[in-house]
Amino acid sequence: MTAGRLEIALPAWLDGLVDWERRYEGDDERMRLAVTLARENVSRGAGGPFGAAIFDAAQGRLVAAGVNSVTRLGNSVLHAEIVAIMLAQHRVASFTLAAPGLARHELVTSCEPCAMCLGATLWSGVRRLVCGASRDDALALGFDEGPVFAESYAYLRSRGVEVRQGVLRAEAAAVLEAYRAQGGPIYNG
Amino acid sequence: MTAGRLEIALPAWLDGLVDWERRYEGDDERMRLAVTLARENVSRGAGGPFGAAIFDAAQGRLVAAGVNSVTRLGNSVLHAEIVAIMLAQHRVASFTLAAPGLARHELVTSCEPCAMCLGATLWSGVRRLVCGASRDDALALGFDEGPVFAESYAYLRSRGVEVRQGVLRAEAAAVLEAYRAQGGPIYNG
Numbered sequence: 001m002t003a004g005r006l007e008i009a010l011p012a013w014l015d016g017l018v019d020w021e022r023r024y025e026g027d028d029e030r031m032r033l034a035v036t037l038a039r040e041n042v043s044r045g046a047g048g049p050f051g052a053a054i055f056d057a058a059q060g061r062l063v064a065a066g067v068n069s070v071t072r073l074g075n076s077v078l079h080a081e082i083v084a085i086m087l088a089q090h091r092v093a094s095f096t097l098a099a100p101g102l103a104r105h106e107l108v109t110s111c112e113p114c115a116m117c118l119g120a121t122l123w124s125g126v127r128r129l130v131c132g133a134s135r136d137d138a139l140a141l142g143f144d145e146g147p148v149f150a151e152s153y154a155y156l157r158s159r160g161v162e163v164r165q166g167v168l169r170a171e172a173a174a175v176l177e178a179y180r181a182q183g184g185p186i187y188n189g
Numbered sequence: 190m191t192a193g194r195l196e197i198a199l200p201a202w203l204d205g206l207v208d209w210e211r212r213y214e215g216d217d218e219r220m221r222l223a224v225t226l227a228r229e230n231v232s233r234g235a236g237g238p239f240g241a242a243i244f245d246a247a248q249g250r251l252v253a254a255g256v257n258s259v260t261r262l263g264n265s266v267l268h269a270e271i272v273a274i275m276l277a278q279h280r281v282a283s284f285t286l287a288a289p290g291l292a293r294h295e296l297v298t299s300c301e302p303c304a305m306c307l308g309a310t311l312w313s314g315v316r317r318l319v320c321g322a323s324r325d326d327a328l329a330l331g332f333d334e335g336p337v338f339a340e341s342y343a344y345l346r347s348r349g350v351e352v353r354q355g356v357l358r359a360e361a362a363a364v365l366e367a368y369r370a371q372g373g374p375i376y377n378g
Contacts, residue, residue, distance in 0.1 A: 004253060004276040005198040064193060074284045076312040077266070077275055086266055087193040095263045095376055115344075116312065119305030119335045123265040123377050146308045147344035155304075155336035187284060188312050 008073065008086065011046050014065060018053075023060035030055055030108045031132050031167045033062070038080070038110040038175045041067040042182060048143075049179035052080035052109040054088040054097070057128060063097075063105065064088035070187050081109050081117040085124040098125030106130060110172045111138050112165060115146030118153075121161065128162040132172030141176045142186040197262065197275065200235050203254060207242075212249040219244055219297045220321050220356045222251070227269070227299040227364045230256040231371065237332075238368035241269035241298040243277040243286070246317060252286075252294065253277035259376050270298050270306040274313040287314030295319060299361045300327050301354060304335030307342075310350065317351040321361030330365045331375040 017036055024030045030053065037051025048068035055062055066083030070076055084107065089095055097105040106128035107121055112135045121129055135145050153163055206225055213219045219242065226240025237257035244251055255272030259265055273296065278284055286294040295317035296310055301324045310318055324334050342352055 004279070005196065006275060006279045007194065007196050009194040070284050074282055075275055075278050076284045076314065077271055077309055082266055086195060086264055089264050090193065090195045093263055095259050095265045114308055114312075115341070116305050116308030119303055119308060120266055122333070122335050123303075123305060125265065144311070144348070146311050147338070147341040149336070149338065149340060151338060152304070152336040159333070 008069070008078065008083065010065070010067065010083070010087070011044070011072070013040065013044060014067065018062060018065050020062055022062070024055060024062060025060050027108070027130050027164065027167045030060070031110070031130060031172070033065070034108045034110040035132060035168060035172050035175060037065060037067050038172070039178070042175060042179045042184065047072045048187065049175045049184065050080040050109070050111050052084040052107060054084050054105055054107050054126065056103040057106045058104060064091055071185060076188070077116070079114065079117050081107060081113055082120055085120055089124070096125035098127065110175065112145070113148070115148050115152070118148055118156065122156055122159060127160065128164070129156065130167055131165045132168050133176055134165065134169065137169070137173040137176055141180050142189045144188050197258070197267065197272065199254070199256065199272070199276070200233070200261070202229065202233060203256065207251055207254050209251055211251070213244060213251060214249050216297070216319050216353065216356045219249070220299070220319060220361070222254070223297045223299040224321060224357060224361050224364060226254060226256050227361070228367070231364060231368045231373065236261045237376065238364045238373065239269040239298070239300050241273040241296060243273050243294055243296050243315065245292040246295045247293060253280055260374060265377070266305070268303065268306050270296060270302055271309055274309055278313070285314035287316065299364065301334070302337070304337050307337055307345065311345060311348060316349065317353070318345065319356055320354045321357050322365055323354065323358060326358070326362040326365055330369050331378045333377050
């Protein structure tokens with residue numbers, strides 16, 4: 001037995017969905033990418049109906065993308081937001097996306113974060129959080145979202161993280177519904 | 190640019206501190222391991238003053254160990270609890286430690302979990318959470334712990350996770366103090 005080591009990798013098909021050179025302009029374009037990632041994750045049977053992406057807020061350049069990888073990689077931590085945060089920090093080679101000299105980053109997620117991901121957002125160094133589907137949309141599907149309260153968002157804001165909810169909510173919620181219709185597993189119900 | 194891939198590995202010295210064959214009996218022995226991991230992480234300058242371990246609750250067999258790896262691996266998600274959860278699930282090859290046929294697992298952490306780790310505990314499938322130092326001990330050091338409220342613990346308990354706090358608190362808090370004395374970085378203050 002040795003201490004342990006593991007690898008986290010995105011599915012190869014994800015590269016076909018993103019354009020690393022493009023500028024994603026505004027919340028709708030950025031959310032559309034997150035929702036596309038979520039939808040493709042469902043249609044390929046790769047995992048839960050959630051996608052996320054981290055952008056250079058001013059330039060709209062994509063820094064990292066994530067899809068829910070809980071079942072694919074056998075790891076309950078690997079929600080879409082966590083995957084995107086880890087890969088973004090790996091790319092900029094810093095444990096915080098708010099390091100001196102870095103651009104201002106924002107996290108765009110196809111669904112409001114669970115308790116774990118809300119906490120992770122705080123530590124990530126992103127300055128803005130943009131959400132698509134709501135906690136209630138996820139709960140209606142049978143997913144638990146954990147202890148997230150109004151005070152949790154207030155805490156984020158008090159630490160300088162701007163929050164916008166409900167961007168392309170209907171499109172994002174439709175992916176949740178597609179997952180349900182397909183009989184996808186509720187891995188944390 | 191490709192989608193992304195990263196590796197998470199524990200420091201090699203960790204293997205010298207743990208005994209994979211031994212039975213760790215009771216909360217004190219198990220917490221002593223978590224605190225030892227935290228202390229060694231500090232004294233080697235490898236990261237924040239936090240350690241965690243996951244045990245087969247009945248047998249006391251160590252399933253996975255974790256140390257805070259935020260600065261060492263440049264990844265804000267890699268708190269000790271997260272590392273231990275990921276490695277435990279990797280070892281049992283399941284995204285939940287509560288999968289049918291598995292032993293009952295518990296997470297022993299040298300400090301009460303931050304908001305992210307509290308949420309991760311819920312998704313991990315551990316049935317019990319044992320904490321050493323308190324949130325206030327960490328806050329006194331300058332670490333932020335995020336939006337954790339009394340309701341957060343109530344939520345965990347309502348989902349069947351037993352919680353015990355304050356085990357070897359003084360020993361665990363002494364590691365925090367050693368970190369402060371050494372001038373260790375507060376990476377999320």
